Amino acid sequence: MRKIKKGDDVIVIAGKDKGKRGSVMRVVGDDGLVVQGVNRVKKHQKPNPAKGLDGGITELEMPLHLSNVAIFNFSTKKADRVGFKINDKNQKIRIFKSNGQEIDA
Structure with missing residues (x-):
């Protein structure tokens, strides 16, 4: 399971567009992302x-x-890291590392 997927809202943390936010339009290869705008x-x-x-x-x-x-956390209005957790239905879900909320919920 990938940490960042198509449709996620991300923020750029390095490079010429540092600080810009957008949604992931597509994933390119193993380590590339095309972000809108x-x-x-x-x-x-x-x-x-x-x-x-x-x-x-x-x-x-x-x-x-x-x-x-980095994935953008709307509750904290900051960049966040992604972790994984097994829920009660034995499914692997993505969570925010800072507060433990589910990303896909």
Whole structure:
């Protein structure tokens, strides 16, 4: 089970976008995340009529390393770490390390 999944709200803790918050759009490989509105770059793109793409300069989000983000805890309004716990139904669940609340609840 991954500590950070698609749809989680995260905050960037290192790099040029430090302090920005966003939700995880997709997971790339073992240790990459694409976060909405974070790590935006400009890409020069050639037109491709076969795919229906116009040429020009487009902005897109690039992946961040997993170690540069932390999950955002809305109850404490701070970055937090993720832990695991077995609940009473013998299911592995994710919890916030600071206060022990369930993340997926």
